[in-house]
Amino acid sequence: MTRVFDEDLEFGFGTRAVHAGQRPDEISGAIMPPIYQTSTYVQDGLGRHKGFEYARTRNPTRDALERNIAALEGGLHGIAWASGLAATDAILKLLSAGDHVLCGENVYGGTHRLMVQVFARLGLGFSFVDARDVDLVAAAVTPQTRMIFIETPTNPMMRLADLAAIGELTRTKDLLFVVDNTFATPYMQRPLEYGAALVMHSTTKYLNGHSDMVGGLVVTSDEELAERLHFLQNAAGAIPGPMDCWLALRGTKTLALRMRQHDAAGRKIAAWLEQRPDIERVYYPGLASHEQHELACRQMTGFGGMISIELGSLERARTMVESTRLFSFAESLGGVESLVGHPATMTHATVPREMREAMGLTDGLVRLSVGIEETEDLIADLDQAILAAMR
Numbered sequence: 001m002t003r004v005f006d007e008d009l010e011f012g013f014g015t016r017a018v019h020a021g022q023r024p025d026e027i028s029g030a031i032m033p034p035i036y037q038t039s040t041y042v043q044d045g046l047g048r049h050k051g052f053e054y055a056r057t058r059n060p061t062r063d064a065l066e067r068n069i070a071a072l073e074g075g076l077h078g079i080a081w082a083s084g085l086a087a088t089d090a091i092l093k094l095l096s097a098g099d100h101v102l103c104g105e106n107v108y109g110g111t112h113r114l115m116v117q118v119f120a121r122l123g124l125g126f127s128f129v130d131a132r133d134v135d136l137v138a139a140a141v142t143p144q145t146r147m148i149f150i151e152t153p154t155n156p157m158m159r160l161a162d163l164a165a166i167g168e169l170t171r172t173k174d175l176l177f178v179v180d181n182t183f184a185t186p187y188m189q190r191p192l193e194y195g196a197a198l199v200m201h202s203t204t205k206y207l208n209g210h211s212d213m214v215g216g217l218v219v220t221s222d223e224e225l226a227e228r229l230h231f232l233q234n235a236a237g238a239i240p241g242p243m244d245c246w247l248a249l250r251g252t253k254t255l256a257l258r259m260r261q262h263d264a265a266g267r268k269i270a271a272w273l274e275q276r277p278d279i280e281r282v283y284y285p286g287l288a289s290h291e292q293h294e295l296a297c298r299q300m301t302g303f304g305g306m307i308s309i310e311l312g313s314l315e316r317a318r319t320m321v322e323s324t325r326l327f328s329f330a331e332s333l334g335g336v337e338s339l340v341g342h343p344a345t346m347t348h349a350t351v352p353r354e355m356r357e358a359m360g361l362t363d364g365l366v367r368l369s370v371g372i373e374e375t376e377d378l379i380a381d382l383d384q385a386i387l388a389a390m391r
């Protein structure tokens, strides 16, 4: 099991991002962690080895990534996975048939699909609640409930859940509190500080930040949970390869810098969109008009680059996503390049229509992942695409 280097936790965020979990290579002094592209390790003798036996169980490049992201979240242990959904899959495998999970209703579409189409068949129970209202969450707890799983802000409606309030609820009811922190990243929000037992990430998104790998990570400070997840990592084997770990680790070095730019551009573009009379609604927690802006200010140190806008119809949404030139029309988010997506037919196509529409995820909703290009260029691109859509 990998544990953070304690001395790394003494530094500020940007310093941890660059250095945490990594030490110069002992053989060569290489400043960057080598890509240990190996499946096995030669042992010194019976029961004598250097801590590495087989690469499903442990890999030094993976160790470095696990320590790095754990330190960024302020946790003690990181456990890496082949994708964000593999991380969620492992988290759900902490439970047993008969257990019940209370999940935020606006979670990532793939999370919802994994729960209702895979784990429900294996005997876990699930309910989906509007996690904006902690009273609703508390009322939905049953004697079988073992876990509360939330995303904040949510994808794509940018709804928030009160981390402190849900942390308190899970503490008094002895429930596992899990937060998908993919959107906010530890740069802007650290759920462990509010009582979350587990924080999960799709490292595919902001943590890697360069749209060139798929991966997941879970962070915890709980020794027992870390032990169990490490067991599952080895027992089920949904591990990332060393090359992908190395790419993610190269990404996290610039996380602080990138997030500052995503946040600055996100704020400017959201404000610019909001003053346009032709945009019906702008969903961005950094806007004073966002119904949970005050909570966002309390638990987040920035608002990032994810913005959703309501254009009013499928036809307008289609024209807009097909008219942008800098914003590429693609799934995913969190890279240095700007993307535009249509949640109803892309990320959330597997969520039942009634459930989508009940939370405002209409056919006219378009989601932006604002990259780190020049903000003026991005605004000009959006301007021409919106004008085309409104014609």
Ligand SMILES: *Cc1c(COP(=O)(O)O)cnc(C)c1O
Residues within 6 Å of the ligand: 083, 084, 085, 086, 108, 110, 111, 151, 155, 180, 182, 183, 201, 202, 203, 204, 205, 214, 215, 216
């Ligand atoms: C992408 C994403 C996931 C799933 O991660 P993968 O790496 O694609 O498996 C989970 N949660 C959120 C919020 C995401 O954006």
